[in-house]
Amino acid sequence: MTIQTISPAEAKVLVAKGAALIDIRERDEYARENIAEAHLLSLSAIENGDRLGPFDPFDTVIFYCQSGMRTAQNAQKLADAVAPAKVLLIEGGLTAWKKDGQEILADKSQPLPLMRQVQIAAGTLILAGVILGFAIHPGFFLLSGFVGAGLLFAGISGFCGMARLLAIMPWNKR
Template sequence: MTVQTISPAEAKVLLAQGAALIDIRERDEYARENIPEAHLLSLSAIDKGDRLGPFDPFDTVIFYCQSGMRTSQNAQKLEAAVEPAKVMLIEGGLNAWKKEGQEILADSSQPLLVMRQVQIVAGSLILAGVVLGYAVHPGFFMLSGFVGAGLLFAGISGFCGMARLLEGMPWNRRR
């Protein structure tokens, strides 16, 4: 079965007709902002076997992520998670939904996404290593190299030590 992509406006019409809306992003992303009618069923939860439903063949389930990339890359997995329902994907995800001026629930009191925090910390450490390497002592260039090696390892292995460390910080504790 082919999974159909639809615009946010088309999704809004289907939601008014009783379609289910599922956000496949992770819990921290969903807590920061989401579409009001959405239920959370993250990709990692789907991989662990979590499901919503049961659904009937005449049900319509609409999935979305931040940009539409995760939903399109995992369309078959999403389809299997709600079969036998008809599956649709919001083209452009939450970004397109917001661009069309549709309503969202946003909670800016939630912490920044952990990966954004990793980018901020890693970028700051690399910049500090370069500046200190030129201004104070060439040994500080090692700091930039160490952070770069950590990012390379995270990309290859899928394990990010800095993300694990940041997840444990007080500002990232679940509210």
Template sequence: MTAENISPATALVLIEQGARLIDIRDADEYAREHIPAAQLYPLASLEQGTTLQTTANDVVIFHCQSGNRTRNNLSRLITAAAPAQVKIVEGGIDAWRQAGLATVEDKSQPLPLMRQVQIAAGVLILLGVVLGYGISSAFFLLSAFVGAGLTFAGVTGFCGMARLLAVMPWNRR
């Protein structure tokens, strides 16, 4: 079985005709902004074997932030939605927003955790370089430490900075 890529406008028409829209992003991303008709099924839950209750007559449309996660996990999504027809929103919620279609946005929600990690890592690396040139070359070790941590996270899938940021007061729900 294959999936068809569709535009946000086509997706909206299909949703109005009864198709299910499934958001596979993480819960923190969904809380910050989502498409009104979207149901949250994070990719992690689908990886654990969660399946959608569908029939062969159903149409299930998947989306993520930019379309990359949906493309990279297409076989898993097709399996989770079987036997329904599977469609993918080309460009994800970013394309949906660019098409001028409505989203539900809650700016009071914290930034998605991975964006927080990117910001924190970038600031720490920049700080290490600036302090290394301005005060003492020992501060370059800060940049090296953060770089090593990011490499470790990429290789193992464990991100200590993400775990630390997740328990910060602004991320508690």
């Protein structure tokens, strides 16, 4: 089964005609910015068995994520979550929606999404380790190696200690 992608403008027209628009990003991403007409049903919730609906075969459901990658990679899983409805994906996701000049709801008082915080923290620690390793003592290169090993472990195991640590920081408390 091939699942079609559509442009943000086409999605806007279909939503105005009654199509359901579903954001599959995580709650922290959705809280920071989203499309006003969208419902949140994160990919992790779908993987845990959550569903919206019921849908009929003549219903249209449009999914989006940040860049379109998550929706494309999980298209069949998304289709199964709203079966038997017709499924469409917004090509380029929320990024394309904004680039197309479509309106979004943004709450910049919300913290950055957790994965972006991890990227910022890891990048800062690696860069600091390299700079300090050259400028002060080669032992600081171990900091970069430690962070790199942590990222490798997180990728393999699915457990990210840095994300867990950042999640309990005061700025991430809701």
